[in-house]
Amino acid sequence: MQACLNGRRSPAESAAVPMSPEDLARSAADAVAAGATSLHVHPRTPCGHESLSPRVLAPALEAIRAHVSVPVGVTAGAWAEPDPAARLARVRAWSVLPDFASVNWHEPGAEAVAEQLLAMGVGIEAGVRSGTGGAARFTRSPLAPRVLRVLAEVSDPDPGTAEASARALLAALGPAHGRPVLLHGEGGGAWPVLRLAGRLGLATRAGLEDTLHLPDGRRALSNARLVAEGLAAYGSRRPGRPVRRT
Numbered sequence: 001m002q003a004c005l006n007g008r009r010s011p012a013e014s015a016a017v018p019m020s021p022e023d024l025a026r027s028a029a030d031a032v033a034a035g036a037t038s039l040h041v042h043p044r045t046p047c048g049h050e051s052l053s054p055r056v057l058a059p060a061l062e063a064i065r066a067h068v069s070v071p072v073g074v075t076a077g078a079w080a081e082p083d084p085a086a087r088l089a090r091v092r093a094w095s096v097l098p099d100f101a102s103v104n105w106h107e108p109g110a111e112a113v114a115e116q117l118l119a120m121g122v123g124i125e126a127g128v129r130s131g132t133g134g135a136a137r138f139t140r141s142p143l144a145p146r147v148l149r150v151l152a153e154v155s156d157p158d159p160g161t162a163e164a165s166a167r168a169l170l171a172a173l174g175p176a177h178g179r180p181v182l183l184h185g186e187g188g189g190a191w192p193v194l195r196l197a198g199r200l201g202l203a204t205r206a207g208l209e210d211t212l213h214l215p216d217g218r219r220a221l222s223n224a225r226l227v228a229e230g231l232a233a234y235g236s237r238r239p240g241r242p243v244r245r246t
Contacts, residue, residue: 001036001037001203001204001230002038002039002040002182002203002204002205002206002207003028003031003032003036003038003039003040003207003226003227004040004041004184004205004206004208004209004210005018005028005031005040005041005207005208005223006024006027006041006042006044006207006209007208008042008050008209009212010048013212014208014212014219014220016208016220016221016222016223018223019048020046021043021059021060021062021063022063024041024043024060024063024064025063025064025068026067027223027224028041028068028072029067029068030222031207031223031224031227032068032070034228035227035228037071038070038071038072038073038099039068039072040075040102040125040205040207040209041060041075042074042080043056043057043059043060043061043074044056044060050077050079050080051080051081052076052080052087052090052091053093054090054093054094054095054096057074057094057098058094058095060074061098062096071100071123073099073100073101073123074098074102075101075102076091076101076102076104076113076117077102077104077107078104078107078109084108084109084112088109088112088113088116091113091116091117091120092120097120097122098122099122099123100123100124100125100148101117101122101123101124101125102127102151103127104127104129104132105126105127105128105137105138105141106127106128106129106137110137111141114126118143118146123147124143124147125147125148125149125150125182126138126144126149126150126151126179127153128151128152128153128173129155130155130156130165130168130169131155135169135172135173138173138176139173139176144177145177145178147177147179148179148180149180149181150179150180150181150182151182152166152169152170152182152183153185153186154166154169154186154189154193156185156189157185157186157187157188158188159188159192161189162185162188162189162192162193163193165189166183166185166189167196170183170200180202180203181202181203182204182205183196183197183203184197184204184210185210186210186211187210190206190210190211191211194233194234195233195234195235198233198234198235204230205230206223206226206227206230206231207226208220208223214226214229215229
């Protein structure tokens, strides 16, 4: 169970969304205590903007690692740095490295960023989002066999159709070059997709990035509560612990 602590959300959506390194560290510690075995975070500048700058990444990673010992991953999404060349330069300048980084395969420059991260010893979560063509691009990629895992992201927020959308995405991925798959949804689709991951024995995640609500519809007051509810919904089967970067 991975905890996705903040994503692209802001405190305007929920006061529980952690932004500063200190808030991320506290939320991370609580999520791990609730059962999370890895973390996914979007580091922010002091004014709240997402950034891939090493001056933003390093304090967030150091603060989190002072509180927990599970693998910590960050986004390498194009929304944080739209220009592919600039994004690659940002990643190349990282001094404090995450254990893994999520690279969205449908974004321009994704493979160049992934190749750079692999050269730096950072694991890759290959983000394959439904409705983007990312699955087809990933299955053709020469880097596919080298990724840490596939982050299969179901964009369908309808709880009535999200499971079918998830199954379609998994079918498009096929054997995914033998790499582990972490399956998750978002919004109203988050809980149906999480339960499907449990039935299929796939890794999954829970946290405020994916949903602001508990399975019963109440607002979630913390990432820890979402992780605890996620483990309960997942069932008795647990995915294996993610492999740390060596």
